[in-house]
Amino acid sequence: MKPRAAISWSGGKDSCAALMRVWDAFDVVSMVTMFDEEAARSRSHGLRPEILAAQAECLGLQHVIGRCTWATYNQAFGDALDRLDRDITHVVFGDILFEEHRQWAESMCAPRGLTAVEPLFGSSTETLFGEWVTSGADAIIVTTRAAHLDATWLGRRLDAGMLAEFRQLSVDPCGERGEYHTVVTACPLFDRAIAIDLGSTVKRSDCWAVDVTLRGAAFGR
16 A cells, blocks of 8 residues: 655646656645635745646646635645645655755644655756656746746746756756746646646736636636
């Protein structure tokens, strides 16, 4: 029997890459996502709830959500963990570089008798980027930090040719300094691809973002 697990799910490539790495070792049954107080947008990537719901459906996972401000994020995340099925023993995270992120994951899980799993941690971000673009998965850039990447990057699909551009711009290949975030639209674990439309762009603070909507007529065929 494989251990039953949940995954901390942003909707982007890092959580998806982590899921792909552990899929054969764990029985992953749930995903956990934090939203804003109105549950209108995901906290980390600004995605609409229907996008995350479509991903959960494509993976066949229960979707556990929390609503929070940034100030109440820890409490809401902990509450979401408390709502997981009792036979779940592990929670998977997509952290890569920063020790404080791994320590946070462990601090959220340990008091609840859960084990944090970090399958990507310590990996080369260049290697991980290469693995992603050859994995059969697709991800679209949905936010960028303006100091590093301008609005023309929004809506671009991650591909091997970007690596040289990232090097030239001193951008981490996986966006580990917050240079960009993505939405996953296809993955070998999905039972079908997700069709999306890209809407208006907006600049908030120092970040560009594009509104992503679900192409409902195409989804579920």
